[in-house]
Amino acid sequence: MRTIELHHVTAHRGARPALDDVGASLPSGAITALVGDNGSGKSTLLEVLAGTLPHAGRIDGLPARRALVVQRTDLGDRLPLTAHATVAMGLWAERGLLGRLRAADRARVDAALDAVCMRELAGAGLSTLSGGQRQRVLVAQGIVQDASLVLLDEPTASADAASRDRIDAALRALALRGATVVVATHDRASLARADHAVLLDRGRVVVEGAPAVVAAAQARRAAEALALG
Numbered sequence: 001m002r003t004i005e006l007h008h009v010t011a012h013r014g015a016r017p018a019l020d021d022v023g024a025s026l027p028s029g030a031i032t033a034l035v036g037d038n039g040s041g042k043s044t045l046l047e048v049l050a051g052t053l054p055h056a057g058r059i060d061g062l063p064a065r066r067a068l069v070v071q072r073t074d075l076g077d078r079l080p081l082t083a084h085a086t087v088a089m090g091l092w093a094e095r096g097l098l099g100r101l102r103a104a105d106r107a108r109v110d111a112a113l114d115a116v117c118m119r120e121l122a123g124a125g126l127s128t129l130s131g132g133q134r135q136r137v138l139v140a141q142g143i144v145q146d147a148s149l150v151l152l153d154e155p156t157a158s159a160d161a162a163s164r165d166r167i168d169a170a171l172r173a174l175a176l177r178g179a180t181v182v183v184a185t186h187d188r189a190s191l192a193r194a195d196h197a198v199l200l201d202r203g204r205v206v207v208e209g210a211p212a213v214v215a216a217a218q219a220r221r222a223a224e225a226l227a228l229g
């Protein structure tokens, strides 16, 4: 698999550009962290990569099999679904609306639940799970799709330290099997554990490179903003 390359990518939310002339490289077999303040364009970039938001500019190397994991910890309040059924929904795009799951499908769903340590709670209703557990189920829904590009919007936002570690380990396993993993995150530990990082500010790329370099740039900018009052 090859690196995904973005060239002069621009995308609008209403009349305003939410991404403005973005250039970046997303290596395969690696985790890329997207960081930046609220409203800097992280979610917009994920949606452009997922193909759910139109854009101008060029993206080379975008694979057909893409999975987007959104941050929706309120999900179970409205849908009477078990964790297992939620993960099985990840197979719909590939297999159509499923009736009875085949043994091979069930094995894939079980493996995805295993990857986030949620197999024991497979039969639990989403509404009975904590925010962090629901988030793990959504990550499993992303894993089950066997996508070459896995996009996750703040997958550890409402997770405790143990859930965060499990999610990060599951993302590492995806990268090890060759996937390009892109994670929008505000979590410094997740940034530090990534292989590559992109810092966005108001829709533009400020710096791209090693996580430590990007973290230092982010800290410098925060200190400058504080000094300016």
Ligand SMILES: Nc1ncnc2c1ncn2[C@@H]1O[C@H](COP(=O)(O)OP(=O)(O)OP(=O)(O)O)[C@@H](O)[C@H]1O
Pocket: 013, 014, 018, 036, 037, 038, 039, 040, 041, 042, 043, 044, 045, 184
């Ligand atoms: N549905 C929407 N309609 C109009 N504008 C939007 C919409 N969603 C986001 N925006 C705007 O687009 C810009 C980029 O938002 P985006 O959600 O991509 O940022 P983000 O970096 O993911 O932020 P956060 O860290 O808060 O999730 C912001 O100016 C935001 O106000």
